[in-house]
Amino acid sequence: MKAILTGHTRGLGAAIAATLLSRNIPVLGLARAGNDALAQSFPDTLKQAALDLSDTAALTAWLASGALQDFIGDSKSLVLINNAGMLQPVGAIQTHDLAAIARTVSVNVTAPLLLAAAFAAAAGHADDKRILHVSSGAGRNATAGWSIYCATKAAVDHHARAAALDQTPALKICSLAPGIIDTDMQAEIRATPVENFPQREKFEGFKRNGDLVSAEDCARRLVDYLLGEQFGELAVADLREVKPA
Structure with missing residues (x-):
């Protein structure tokens, strides 16, 4: 098995990466900066690519470079975890900075959808391929001041619903709300x-x-769910409501 993970440098993403690596699952981490601590602890199984996921042109170019296919290789079991996310802008709609809206939509929606499509194509040979969008309850319940964040999380929820209807062979997808985590x-x-x-x-x-x-506890339960038999039964789920296998 191999895993591609966005936003692996801090918070839940760093904890997910550590959980996967501790289980001897190679990880390709995509983020603006590297995770030096994990690189020192797992020099043979952590690969990193410096990518600003708000830069759609840069991400598209990276996907066209063959780097994703090179990491995937001939692995028959693959997972993509779209974890990176942004909260801003926060406030009433008339106060929003337009550039901030564009950045958040790029990170929270455009990047996950691009990566999901590229992953599904590159992993076509795999017997087991799984895509997990890290979503939020904000995508399912509107919150004042969070119109952009809510909209972006609702978008990945609906992407998972629609992609599941495609019934792509050997592909499972879920947009998962992880709960309330003690992060930045x-x-x-x-x-x-x-x-x-x-x-x-x-x-x-x-x-x-x-x-x-804690991010560590949430990451352990998230990875257990991702790799378990229940994954893919629901296109949209909440980790707090998932019963341990």
Whole structure:
């Protein structure tokens, strides 16, 4: 088995990468910067490509370079985890910076869809190929101040629903909400001015009450689900509602 993972340098992405690598699964990490700690711990099984996923032209060029196919090789079991994501801009629609909208849509929607299509084509020979979009409850429940974030997560949810209907042989896909995790994004949410994000107090309460799950625990459960027999039964799922196999 081999895995392609976006946003592997921090937070949930770093924890997912560590979980996969600790199980002797080679990982190709795609992010703007490298993960030096993981590279030192897993020099033979971690490959990294420096890519700004908000730069659609750069990602398209990388996909055309053959680097993805080179990593996949003749592996018969492959997974793609579209984990990288951005929250900004936050606030009422009239306050949004247009360049920030474009960056977030590129990272949260365009990059996952490009990678999914390229992965499915390059992995056509594989007996078991799986695509996981890391989604959010925000894609299923509208939240004031988060119109861009909500819309982008709803987009990958619906992409998984439609792609599952294609019934591509040996391909399973799921857009999975991982729950509320103690990451930098949560800190970013709590630092948002309340006038831009009316529900800030709710998220401050998650931290104060110890409701946040560690990235390491979430990554372990996410990888267990991704590699388990249940994966693909639901095109859209919530990790908090998934029963252990």
